[in-house]
Amino acid sequence: MSMPGGASGTKAANEEIQKLCDTIRDDLEKKAGRKFTEYTAKEYKSQVVAGTNYFVKIDVGNGQSVHARIYQPLPGQGELSLSNYKADLKLEEELAYF
Template sequence: MLCGGTSAFAEADEKIQKCDHVRAEAEEKAGKKFPEYTAKTYKKQIVAGKNYFIQVHVGGDEYVHLSVFEKLPCNGGEIKLTNIQVSKTQHEPIEYF
């Protein structure tokens, strides 16, 4: 991974499932409740903290892409939703957004 570049895709693990912390905000920005909410794949970017670009299955054939920022531990380690893309499919690649 290049400095400032994104990593390769990886399967979501327990740490990435912490995107549950931003579910309410994601639903609010999307304008609807999600019947399911399971992270599937992700990319990460090291900056002054970490940006995560996460593919989340939200029910049926629908996915959303989340952009989540995690502050450095010395800055509180807070996890914040920075952006969301809705109406995605399982095979749409996650791009920087």
């Protein structure tokens, strides 16, 4: 378990993380200015704050990835949202806090 404020180690993405990514996909594509033909969560880190930040590496095809920071507030405290992202990254680039 990660301590509050600190990011966890990198973990393989699972179905739950893919669902989070699917929820913010339209917003991410709009902000990035393009549609992704592939969109598969590969790995993630989490950070416990007043809710949880998820840092997710998303494979968007052709050896490229997008890193998305997704904020999931505590229950009843708001909606899941895309906080930030980094586009045009190589798939092998390390997922880091941003």
